[in-house]
Amino acid sequence: MEEAIKKSSGIKSMLLYGALLAIILLVMQWLKHKFVAYELNTETYLAIVGSILLGLGIWLGNRLNTRKQTQKTEGKVSENSQPRIEFHYANLSKREFDVLKLIASGYSNQAIVDELFISLSTVKTHSSNLFQKLDVSNRVMAVNKAKEIGLLV
Amino acid sequence: MEEAIKKSSGIKSMLLYGALLAIILLVMQWLKHKFVAYELNTETYLAIVGSILLGLGIWLGNRLNTRKQTQKTEGKVSENSQPRIEFHYANLSKREFDVLKLIASGYSNQAIVDELFISLSTVKTHSSNLFQKLDVSNRVMAVNKAKEIGLLV
DNA sequence: GCCAAAATGGTACTTTGGTATGAGCTCGTT
């Protein structure tokens, strides 16, 4: 796909070149006519043509490079927006996840008791279960792991 | 500063233009000499000069844009590398910060002992001190706070 | 209705974490 875009870009620039060259030839013919009509000397003629061509060249070079840059930027943006949160990654139950969130906020077990209206031993059970599922052995590791796998932001 | 760099870049491109124009004039004189010597017609002469100038223009435009891009990239890189860890933000001592980093990685106190070659009571002392400085009461809160204030990434 | 998963809860115990208090040593600054 990106290769196709690059090829397309190459063909486009070629066509552009061709069109520009055609215009340049027309300008040259016109200037030649003026040249003959007003008898401009050769150097003046060349300076005019040269300036036009130089300016065109710079513009073209600039434009080609801007296109390259735009493609790169788009590529990066789409990469950044892809990481979705995988909710069932570690098979945590709803309640286990509730407990995990509060742990991550720095709640003690007792504070979680007060927040979820359950007993201390239930908090410990959920906590222990989620550690097992996340394959960790303490709260900080659990929080780190959960963030790492996208379970928590 | 960035404005100064941009101005500098502008001056440089002007000098470059000047130098190129000088070269072009020399080439024109040389071709005129050839023109006279070999009696090339005017259109051939123009085609040669025109091609050279167009090519030069494209090259220049490309180069200028590359410079712009390079500056942008450097600007981003320097932004990314600027967030230094503010070592004394919360007035943590070096040792306290060492302990904090390990806590943040999920290390138990005993594991920190083994990592830093100090006693358990020293770990506890540093830990307690850093909690006080960060105004928190447990490890998870300490880690969260440290990340929040930019002390840890 | 049956069954598995989830939620809840208790008990006992060990491990880990955190606080308070005190002390000694080194180094840099005044």
Next chain:
DNA sequence: AACGAGCTCATACCAAAGTACCATTTTGGC
């Protein structure tokens, strides 16, 4: 030399976390 900051360490104590084991109830899917 005096002083403060930082590092280190010990002791004592309690709180909190975590594990193991067991049990009952609830919920959701078939």
